[in-house]
Amino acid sequence: MSEKRPVFALENLRVWVGEKEVVKGVSLAVYPGEVHAIMGPNGSGKTTLVQAVMGHPAYTVEGKIFLNGEDVTAREPDEKARKGMFLAFQYPVAVPGVTVASFLRAAVAARRGHDVPVKEFRQELLRRMEQLEMDPAFAGRYLNDGFSGGEKKRLEILQLLMLQPVFAMLDETDSGLDIDALKVVASGINAAATPERGLLLVTHYQRLLNYVQPHVVHVFMNGKLAKTAGPELALELEARGYDWLETSVGGGA
């Protein structure tokens, strides 16, 4: 894979929330077809990392973010998304009054750069919803408004499948799911893991990784990648927890 260009790369990324430095220099590269997992204890700043990469206005960012070889560090979130970056939110926001269908149609049109005929869009939407075992009535509901945790997560994956990004970050997509929902969501993620695309799974537990096989596992602690290894690292973390890694990052920053 190494002769290929990464679909996504971070170069010494640092992120501040106000005065506080939360991400203290992260570099990584995701190549086409690769699934990476970022694991780390609660509160380690995993969500901050992916939200800042997407361009959340609350964060100050230093370093570089590359998408398909292009420096997108200074781009607005909507520009990044149109260029093919995607973030499945840990806590998707409700937008009452806006239906799932009208939201998705606007998003799909923005990503593809042109309007999609209503009928064609509808067929595609229904097909994808069926794939995720979602009730078609879902399309008429207000976006994330009154959704259960599982429904929200399914909707994030539905968006992933509809928007066909180049590179997607999935933030704790497994949390709050029962085992059946987890299987459905995992099958959606696997369907999205095509040879052209890069995925970055952010997770606290190894659970999702039983269903979605990562190629590379990173441990994120104290604002840095404490360790990067193959899928066996996830199992080791499951068995040993995170404490044993503490010493390896403790000193520096």
Next chain:
Amino acid sequence: MASTALPWTTPFASLGDPSPLSHALGEPAWLADFRQGAAEQARLVSLPNRARHLWRFSNPERFLPNQDPMELVPAPAPPPWRLEEDLAAAVLLSSTSVQVVHLSPEAQRAGVVVAPLGHAPVQEFLGKAVPPHHGFLEALNAAAFRPALAVLVPAKVRLEKPIRLRLVASGLSLPRVLVVLGEEASAEIVEGHVGGSKGSLVLGVTEVFVGAGGELCYDLVQRWELPVTGHLTSRIVLGENAKAQLALASFGGEATKVDTGVVLAGKGAEAETYGVALGTGTQHFDHHTEHIHAAPQSHSNLDFKVALAGQARSVYTGLIRIEEQAFTCEAYQENRNLLLSEEARAESIPELEILNEDVRCTHGATVAPLDEEQVFYLKSRGIPHHQALRLIVYGFLDQTLSRLPEKTRERIEALVAGRLHGEVL
């Protein structure tokens, strides 16, 4: 005839005698008498001042005419109106003329009347829902109104298609609309305010009476040009088991004050008021609603939403009054305001006057800025900033509009979308 000096300072020095106006409009004696009585009231009713409750937030001087309202000033003919939907009736009102553009054969056969107010048998209704002593501007309207229209829907007539009234602002206009729905009649009436230019002032009054078992949908849609100033007072009076749905939509105008409400006068009456306002620039909105429960077992619900950009300002005061003898009533009221800029401001003041114990009543009010997390979420899906804001505002308002009948909802949604794309965002 001699005009009478007013005992206070107003921009106009006098309020003339109404008889020449009445004569020029060919009105019957009862109407001339009504105007005379109202002119006397106008001299008695005190000028609005800011100490008075409903004028705390709007400067009354903005709404006073700078000429004697009795003066007959010629107005330009309104632009022609091309009807785009199937209607029971369509009436075009300029500041000086009433033109029935369309009356469907079905409506005609059913005995529906749409006519200048003086030519319709409405003597027993005129001034009963909004009396001249309601306030100074209402007294001026009662003395000097024109154009004036009466709409009568006979008992048991159920109109499938709406009646549309288009009121075109120009100069000073004092429109008056009087609607009477007979027992068990049903109709939808759209009162649309358009037009106007710099210096245009509209002082309108609408009175609506719904007979026992009648069902009315009344849409009050204000989309004046931006420099217009206007004050619209309206009341709907419901008989026993009558139902009214009032749809409010305010988009245009530099300064708009709306005083509207429903009087649930008959046992078992039901009223629903659903409204939206959308403002930008330096627009000023002042909306007052009343649901007056005067009879037992009456129900009302109100949901009013306001979205403001720029330096726009909105004030909402909503009164629920449940009278002593009005037992077993339910009344709900909610007003939410969304601020899209740092400079926009909104006030929301619910008012409850509950004079008996056997009621269920709730109210809620919020004023909130745009939720940045919503904006980020939509942008993270590729939706550009302004489109994201429009979606959020549209959704915010549409939650209320979705309570309206489908056709009404679609009509107002189209106006919201047009205004969002055109000027607000």
